[in-house]
Amino acid sequence: MNNAPVGVFDSGIGGLTVVREIRRILPHENIVYLGDTARLPYGTKSVDVIIQYSLENMAFLLSRGAKYIVIACYSSTSVALEIVQQRCPVPVIGVIRPGVKRALKVSGSGKIGVIGTSLTIYSGAYEKVFHELSAGSEVIGRPCPLLVSLVEEGWLDHPATRLIVESYLKPLQEDGIDTLLLGCTHFPLLMEVFKKIMGTIQFVDASHEVSKELSRELERLDILSDASTGDLVIYLTDLSMNFKEIGERFLGEPMTNVSRVSLKKAGEGNKKA
Ligand code: DGL
Numbered sequence: 562m563n564n565a566p567v568g569v570f571d572s573g574i575g576g577l578t579v580v581r582e583i584r585r586i587l588p589h590e591n592i593v594y595l596g597d598t599a600r601l602p603y604g605t606k607s608v609d610v611i612i613q614y615s616l617e618n619m620a621f622l623l624s625r626g627a628k629y630i631v632i633a634c635y636s637s638t639s640v641a642l643e644i645v646q647q648r649c650p651v652p653v654i655g656v657i658r659p660g661v662k663r664a665l666k667v668s669g670s671g672k673i674g675v676i677g678t679s680l681t682i683y684s685g686a687y688e689k690v691f692h693e694l695s696a697g698s699e700v701i702g703r704p705c706p707l708l709v710s711l712v713e714e715g716w717l718d719h720p721a722t723r724l725i726v727e728s729y730l731k732p733l734q735e736d737g738i739d740t741l742l743l744g745c746t747h748f749p750l751l752m753e754v755f756k757k758i759m760g761t762i763q764f765v766d767a768s769h770e771v772s773k774e775l776s777r778e779l780e781r782l783d784i785l786s787d788a789s790t791g792d793l794v795i796y797l798t799d800l801s802m803n804f805k806e807i808g809e810r811f812l813g814e815p816m817t818n819v820s821r822v823s824l825k826k827a828g829e830g831n832k833k834a
Contacts, residue, residue, distance in 0.1 A: 563628050563783075563786060564787065565627065565628035566590070566591040566593040566628065566794070567583065567590050567591070567592050567628065567630075567775065567779075568592075568593050568594075568595070568622030568623070568625065568627025568630045568631070569583070569592060569594045569630070569633050570595040570597070570615075570619070570621075570622060570630070570633065570634065570637070571594075571596050571632075571634040571637075572598075572600070572602060572603035572604070572614075573596045573598045573602070574596045574797070574807055574812075575634075575709075575712075575745070575747045575811055576594070576633030576634055577596075577808055577816075578633075578746055578747075579631065579656065579772070580633070581768070582768040582769050582771070582772040583631070583771075583772045584791065584814075585772070587772065587775065587779070587786075587791065588791055589786045589787065589789070589791050590779070591788060591791050591793075591794075594793065594796065595798075596795070596798070597618060598797045598798055598799040598800070599797075599798035600614060602636075602709060604635075604636040604678020604679055604680045604709065605680065605706065606680065608640045608684070611637055611640050611641055611680065612640060612641045615632065615641035615644075615645050616644070616645060616648060619645050619648070619649055619653070620824075621822070621824055623649070623651070625796075629651055629653075629654075629779065629784070630653045631656075632654070632656065633656060633771075635656055635677050635745050635746060636678050636680045636681050636745075638655030638657045638686070639677075639680060639684040640680065640686070642655040642657070642686075652778065654771065654774060654775060654778065656767045656768070656771050657686055657687060657690055659767050659773070660767030661691055661742070662694065663767065663769075664740050664742045664765045665691075665694060665695050665698060667740055667763040667765065668739055671697055671699060672701070672736070672737060672738050672739055673698060673699070673700050673738060673739075673740045674736070675700055675701070675702045675741075675742045675744045676703050676704075676708075676730075676733075676741065676742070676743060676745065676748065677702070677704065677744030677745045678705075678709065679704040681704075682704040683704065687742070688702070703729060703732065703733055705745070705748075708722075708725065708745070708747060708748060708751060709745065712750050712751060713747070713807055715806075715807070717750055717754070722751070723754055723757070726751065726755065730755070733759075734758075734759060738762065740764075741755065741759060741762060741763070741764050741765070742765045742767070743764065743765065743766050746811075749768065750810065752766070793818060794820075795816060795818060795819045796819075797820075797822070798821070798823070798824060799821065800819070804816075
């Protein structure tokens with residue numbers, strides 16, 4: 562048993578969709594979450610910068626005693642997972658591989674669409690994992706950067722959102738995909754719009770698969786927590802005006818234990834929200 566926290570990081574508060582699922586599947590785990598809200602978005606930045614940010618996020622979570630790290634950010638997983646794994650003294654998982662495994666399981670034709678930020682899609686990370694796990698699969702990536710802002714704005718069922726989703730997804734529909742993999746923290750909140758536009762195809766939100774994988778890993782390593790209830794401590798690098806309202810939409814529960822942190826001075830004088 563090990564009651565040290567699971568560390569989770571994302572570019573912002575979208576990764577709370579992953580935390581929500583971890584808390585559902587592993588209610589006894591303590592979680593320390595870092596959202597790098599001061600430097601988001603990650604999905605439009607360069608590979609080198611995201612690697613540097615990801616290593617700093619890792620260092621912060623280690624300074625908080627993390628026993629296992631989950632990179633909840635798809636953009637960060639795309640370009641920084643391997644280097645974080647190499648440099649980290651505790652195990653690290655990302656959000657791409659578990660989603661790909663699930664997509665391959667539910668797809669009948671093997672023709673799978675993936676949507677994400679520009680960085681995620683152009684990195685080729687999904688193609689790499691798909692072809693490693695199933696040489697015969699056909700993956701079609703489509704960057705959908707505008708959807709991140711629409712979700713942050715709370716336009717989950719707005720006519721403008723429907724129009725933009727339709728423009729992004731039409732080419733995938735015409736290509737005849739039978740499965741759509743959501744490769745961004747923000748996209749699960751648009752599931753209803755995706756379903757209306759894409760009809761009866763399969764949708765994969767990796768947050769469930771990541772949490773299941775984490776659960777198997779903690780059990781295998783014999784480091785599951787035996788705390789009576791797991792605590793969630795949230796650190797953000799900036800507290801924007803409406804972070805609580807947006808964050809609670811992702812998390813699905815009140816955000817209580819939130820502090821602002823400066824990564825440069827990790828561990829020193831965190832400011833309570
Ligand atoms: N968290 C990012 C991701 O999953 C989306 C927001 C951003 O671009 O930072 O790719």
